[in-house]
Every structure is written in C-alpha cells, then in structure tokens.
Amino acid sequence: MKPVILIPTYNESIAIVELLKSLSDLHQTRDFDVVILDDNSPDKTADIVDSLKYSWVSVLRRPHKAGLGAAYRAGFAHVLAMHKYSQVVTMDADGSHRVQDLPAMLDATNASIAITLGTRWIPGGSVVNWPKSRQLLSKSGTRYARLALGIPLNDLTGGFRVYSSALLNSLKLTEMTATGYCFQIEMAMASELAGATMVEVPITFVERINGVSKMSRAIVIEALWQTTLWGLARRLRPNADKLHYVK
Numbered sequence: 001m002k003p004v005i006l007i008p009t010y011n012e013s014i015a016i017v018e019l020l021k022s023l024s025d026l027h028q029t030r031d032f033d034v035v036i037l038d039d040n041s042p043d044k045t046a047d048i049v050d051s052l053k054y055s056w057v058s059v060l061r062r063p064h065k066a067g068l069g070a071a072y073r074a075g076f077a078h079v080l081a082m083h084k085y086s087q088v089v090t091m092d093a094d095g096s097h098r099v100q101d102l103p104a105m106l107d108a109t110n111a112s113i114a115i116t117l118g119t120r121w122i123p124g125g126s127v128v129n130w131p132k133s134r135q136l137l138s139k140s141g142t143r144y145a146r147l148a149l150g151i152p153l154n155d156l157t158g159g160f161r162v163y164s165s166a167l168l169n170s171l172k173l174t175e176m177t178a179t180g181y182c183f184q185i186e187m188a189m190a191s192e193l194a195g196a197t198m199v200e201v202p203i204t205f206v207e208r209i210n211g212v213s214k215m216s217r218a219i220v221i222e223a224l225w226q227t228t229l230w231g232l233a234r235r236l237r238p239n240a241d242k243l244h245y246v247k
C-alpha cells in the first residue's frame, strides 16, 4: 500500500512538467503513484505528460472541462477501485502546492479515518506573491464557511490535502455535487461527519508562475451560495447531512 497523488489539470502543459520534475526528485526516496486528471486540455497537457514516460505517472483522460469537483470525484473512484493505495493526495498542478511540504503532510497522522489539510492560515503557514485582495477572499471564504458550518478548521478552501483511503471509502462520493472551491468545503464537511481525525499542517502557498487561473466569479458565487444552503440545512435538519454523506 502506498500513496497516490491526484493532480487535476486544465491547460497546465508548462506547470505540470515542472511539478512532475519536483515529484520525481521526491520519488527517489518515497514510493507513490501520480494520476493526472485531465479534462481534454486544448494545450495537450495529457499528451505531454504521457511523453515524459514516468512509470509511476498515469493520465485519466476526461472528455471535456467539467470542473474541479467532477475531476476529483472521477479520480477518487478510479484510484479506490484499484485497492492498492493507503492515502489519496490532492494537489494543484500550477506549482502553488510545494512538493517540499508533502512529506510532512503524508506523515502527519496514522489514524485510519483521517484527513490532513495543508493550511495557509495557521502559524508556520504563508502565501507568496498573492495580492492582498486574494488573501482577503481566501481568508473570508474560510471564515464564512467555518461560521456557517461550524467546522473548526483554518483553511477550508485549500486543495492540498491527504485523505486516508478508508475515509474516502466511508463517504458517499457520488452524492457530492460541488464544482469549484466549494468541493473542498464539501469534502471537509463530509470528512468531519464521518468522524475523521483532522490534522492541519502549515504550508507555504506560492502564486502560480505559469499558465492561467481557472478561478472565476461563478466559482466564488457557487461557494458562497452552497455554503449558505449547507449551513441552513445543518441547522434545520442536523442529522440529515450525515446520512447524506456517510455510508
């Protein structure tokens, strides 16, 4: 049993080559696989990854751009069906999540039902080259989700995480619907409902250098709207969401 790292990509042909190079350095000392979740990127990200011929990297090719949440759900189903991974890592392709923070995250807990969250907004965590406006958006998003959902975590929208396979297997992943950032919030909420051990590890988040952000106003609005609905539902029917998310 070893970890597998899921990396969603849409037009990340330059950044993904850099990231896989850094991961190959780590691969000298730790065993893991990587699965790229590519939504038929017009810039041929998938073909470029295949051409690198890393034996421990594969590409799950999806027909069209369907959002981060959908890519991750397909990726989770794909790797869990193989029954050979102990942990499932989620990581952005754009260099914002540093490979050097990964070992501490993988080693953070031995609990069988567990989620480890790479967290920017705790002591030791930081962001590099993010404008104040973007920092404010991220911090306010987490604060709002924390308040609305009552989840005691400090970075609910971040995408650098380690899930134990046992946790993912205990969740009804097909019941999840969120597309953008709120997929991360939904996964944190479901993990808490499943009684997961939740560990936060400080990370340094670096603004992307290559490629173009896929963040949009629609993604922010979806997160705000969904979080408000989930918060209301939790107050009105406190046990319903556990039944909804946990097997």
Ligand SMILES: Nc1nc2c(ncn2[C@@H]2O[C@H](COP(=O)(O)OP(=O)(O)OP(=O)(O)O)[C@@H](O)[C@H]2O)c(=O)[nH]1
Pocket (backbone or CB within 6 Å): 007, 008, 009, 010, 011, 012, 037, 038, 039, 065, 066, 067, 068, 071, 091, 092, 093, 094, 096, 208, 212, 213, 214, 215
């Ligand atoms: N497969 C797939 N990947 C996506 C999709 N949208 C975003 N991604 C990937 O998800 C990761 C995060 O997306 P980003 O555009 O970097 O969004 P972000 O990190 O929230 O925002 P920035 O700070 O602006 O970079 C990147 O690796 C993207 O390529 C999508 O619809 N499908």
Ligand SMILES: [Mg+2]
Pocket (backbone or CB within 6 Å): 092, 094, 096, 208, 213
């Ligand atoms: Mg990014």
